[in-house]
Amino acid sequence: MRRWYLLLALPFLGLLYPPLYSAEDPELFGFPFFYWYQFAWVPLTAGLTYLVYRKTRPAERAPAQGSGRFSRT
Amino acid sequence: MTEGFPVDGVAIAVFSALFLLVTVLGFVAARWKRGDLGLLDEWGLGGRRFGTVITWFLLGGDLFTAYTFIAVPALVWAVGAGGFFALPYTILVFPLVFLVMPRLWSVASKHRYVTAADYVKGRYASRGLASAVAFTGLLATMPYIALQLVGIQFVLGGLGIEGEWPLVIAFAILAAYTYTSGLRAPAMIALVKDTLIYATVLVAIIYIPSKLGGWDAIFSSASEELPNRDEPGALIPSGADAQVAYATLALGSAMALFLYPHALTAVLSSRSQDVVRRNMSLLPAWTFLLGLMALLGYMAIAAGLNVSEPNNAVPALFVDMFPSWFLGVAFAAIAIGALVPAAVMSIAAANLFTRNVWKEFVRPDCSDAEESQVAKIVSLVVKVGALVFVIFLPTQFAIDLQLLGGVWMLQTLPAVMIALYTRWFHRWGLLAGWAVGMVFGTWVAASQDFVPVWELPVLSVTAYTALAALAVNLVVAAVVTVVLGARGRADELDETRPRVYEELEETREPAPVVEAGVR
Numbered sequence A: 001m002r003r004w005y006l007l008l009a010l011p012f013l014g015l016l017y018p019p020l021y022s023a024e025d026p027e028l029f030g031f032p033f034f035y036w037y038q039f040a041w042v043p044l045t046a047g048l049t050y051l052v053y054r055k056t057r058p059a060e061r062a063p064a065q066g067s068g069r070f071s072r073t
Numbered sequence B: 001m002t003e004g005f006p007v008d009g010v011a012i013a014v015f016s017a018l019f020l021l022v023t024v025l026g027f028v029a030a031r032w033k034r035g036d037l038g039l040l041d042e043w044g045l046g047g048r049r050f051g052t053v054i055t056w057f058l059l060g061g062d063l064f065t066a067y068t069f070i071a072v073p074a075l076v077w078a079v080g081a082g083g084f085f086a087l088p089y090t091i092l093v094f095p096l097v098f099l100v101m102p103r104l105w106s107v108a109s110k111h112r113y114v115t116a117a118d119y120v121k122g123r124y125a126s127r128g129l130a131s132a133v134a135f136t137g138l139l140a141t142m143p144y145i146a147l148q149l150v151g152i153q154f155v156l157g158g159l160g161i162e163g164e165w166p167l168v169i170a171f172a173i174l175a176a177y178t179y180t181s182g183l184r185a186p187a188m189i190a191l192v193k194d195t196l197i198y199a200t201v202l203v204a205i206i207y208i209p210s211k212l213g214g215w216d217a218i219f220s221s222a223s224e225e226l227p228n229r230d231e232p233g234a235l236i237p238s239g240a241d242a243q244v245a246y247a248t249l250a251l252g253s254a255m256a257l258f259l260y261p262h263a264l265t266a267v268l269s270s271r272s273q274d275v276v277r278r279n280m281s282l283l284p285a286w287t288f289l290l291g292l293m294a295l296l297g298y299m300a301i302a303a304g305l306n307v308s309e310p311n312n313a314v315p316a317l318f319v320d321m322f323p324s325w326f327l328g329v330a331f332a333a334i335a336i337g338a339l340v341p342a343a344v345m346s347i348a349a350a351n352l353f354t355r356n357v358w359k360e361f362v363r364p365d366c367s368d369a370e371e372s373q374v375a376k377i378v379s380l381v382v383k384v385g386a387l388v389f390v391i392f393l394p395t396q397f398a399i400d401l402q403l404l405g406g407v408w409m410l411q412t413l414p415a416v417m418i419a420l421y422t423r424w425f426h427r428w429g430l431l432a433g434w435a436v437g438m439v440f441g442t443w444v445a446a447s448q449d450f451v452p453v454w455e456l457p458v459l460s461v462t463a464y465t466a467l468a469a470l471a472v473n474l475v476v477a478a479v480v481t482v483v484l485g486a487r488g489r490a491d492e493l494d495e496t497r498p499r500v501y502e503e504l505e506e507t508r509e510p511a512p513v514v515e516a517g518v519r
Helices: A002-015 A033-055 A059-065 B009-031 B040-048 B052-063 B066-079 B081-111 B116-124 B127-158 B165-181 B184-212 B214-228 B240-257 B261-268 B273-282 B284-294 B296-302 B310-321 B324-362 B368-392 B395-410 B427-447 B465-484
Strands: B453-455 B462-464
Touching: A002 A033, A002 B081, A002 B240, A033 B081, A033 B273, A033 B284, B009 B165, B009 B184, B009 B324, B040 B261, B040 B324, B040 B368, B052 B184, B052 B261, B052 B273, B052 B284, B052 B324, B066 B081, B066 B127, B066 B284, B066 B296, B066 B310, B066 B324, B081 B116, B081 B240, B081 B261, B081 B273, B081 B284, B116 B127, B116 B324, B127 B165, B127 B261, B127 B310, B127 B324, B127 B368, B127 B395, B127 B427, B165 B184, B165 B324, B165 B368, B184 B214, B184 B284, B184 B296, B184 B310, B184 B324, B214 B296, B240 B395, B240 B453, B240 B462, B240 B465, B261 B324, B273 B284, B284 B296, B296 B310, B310 B324, B324 B368, B368 B395, B395 B427, B395 B465, B427 B465, B453 B465, B462 B465
Parallel strands: none
Antiparallel strands: B453 B462
16 A cells, blocks of 8 residues: 555656756747746646545545445556 | 825725725634633634634635735735745745644643644743743744734725824724734634735736736846846756755745744644544645735836836836726735734734743733633733834834744744754753854844845855754754753653654544534
C-alpha cells in the first residue's frame, strides 16, 4: 500500500529541474513549451494525488462515499 | 501608487452591491452549522466540522489571496518567467501536504490542538519551543494581513476611488463579522469569492486574448518587451542562476505554505483526515487558475499598458478591457478575495495569541468562555494593527516583511513537520536551530535589500534564502542534538502516541457532531 506514495515524487522530478523544460519549442496553442509543460503538470499531479488517495484509503470508508469503487492494496 | 484611473459609476455600483451581499453573508454565517461560539474550537475552527466542499472553498479562498492575484501577474509583467515560479510552487504544495497534513490533523483532533504551537508543546513539553513557533506565526501573519489591504487598495484605485476611508469601512465590516461569526464567516464568504474569481479569470483568459490577437501574439510581444526592462526579464529562464532560483523558490515556498497559521487553521477546521486528503487532489483547480491569472501580466504587456508600478498591471488591464459592469464584478472578486484570507489570518493569529500567549503565560486557568472572548478581541486588534500599518507605513515595508515571512515560517518546519515523523531532534536543538535560522535568514534578506534569493557560498548559484536558512537551522539542530545526547530530552513527557499519527486512524471513528447543513 505504501508504495503508491512513490507516485507523488513524479511532479517533483518533473518540475524541480528547470533545464528540462526551459525551451520555447514545441509550442502548443501559441503557448511556449515552458508554459504549457508546467500547466500540464497541474491536472497530472491532481490525477496522481487522487490515485494515491484512492489506493491508500482503508476499506471501511468506502460505503460512505457513494461510489463503491476502491481497492485495497 | 495612484495611476489616476477615472471614476466609474457603474463599476462602483456593481462593486458595492456585491460587497453588501458578502457583508450580509458574513453576519448570517454565525447561525450556520450552529455551535456554541463561546468555545475557541467553535469560533476559531468552525467546530472542526467542514466537509470536502466547504474545505475546498475555504482553503482555496484562504491560500490564493487577493494579493497573490495582484502580485503574481505584476511580477510576471515585470520580470517574465521568473514570476511564474508560482505555478510549480502551487503544484508541488498539494502532494507535499497530502503526505504531511493528515498526520497533523489526526494528532490535533485527538488532543484538541488549535495551533501548531499547541502541537509542539504537546510533543516536546517545551514552552520555549512552543512560544518560538507561536511567535513566528504571529510575526509572519501580521504583514500578510496588511498585504490583503494593499490588494484592496489597488482595486479601489482601479475604480477611481482615492483616499483611505473606503478601506477603513471595508475593514471595519470585516472586523465586525469576524468577531461575531468566527471562522464560519470566511467559510461562507469564500463561496461567493471563489465563484466571482473563477468567472473573472475565465472571462479574462477567453475575452482578452481575442482582443489582443491570440496567445501567440501575447507571448511574442512579451518576448520582445521583457529584455528591454531596466532589469532585463525573459520569457524563458536561461542560465543556472535563474533556473536554480526558480526551482528553489518553488520548493521552498511549497514547504513553507502550510506552516502558516492561516493554512493550518483551515486544515484543522475540516471534519476528517479523509476530507483533507481528498482535497489535495481537488485544490489544484486553484493552481490552474493562478497560472492563468499570472499570464494576465503578459496580456498587460501585449496591450501596451504603461503603469507606474507593476501592481497596477492587472487593474489597468481590466480597466482597459472590460465594460464597466464587468469591471465591477472583477474588482469585487479581488476585493472580496482579500476579505477571506484576511479573516482567516486574523482568526489564526487570535488563536495563536490566546492559546500560546494568554493561556500559557497570563491566565493559565482561564475558562473556555474567556478564552474565546480573548480570541475575538485579539482578532480585532490584529486587524486594526494591519490597517494602521498600511495607512501610515510605506507599502513596500509590508511587501518586504511578507517576503521575510516565508523565510521565517520555514524555520518552524523541523519543530512542526519533521516532528510528525520523528522525535530524534532534541528540543533545545530545535530551539537553537530555529533561532539561528531566523537571525541568519533575516540578516541575509535585509542585507541585500529583500531580494528573495541569495548567492550561495562555494556553490555560487543563487537560491531561495529561506531554504539556505533552513539548511543552517537543520545543521545547528542536529549538532546540538548530538552534543546534548540524552540530557534534558524529556522524551517521556511527549503526550502524543505513535498510533495517533497513523494513517487514517481517526477517520474510522464517527465524526464529531455533524448537524444539518452543507457537507
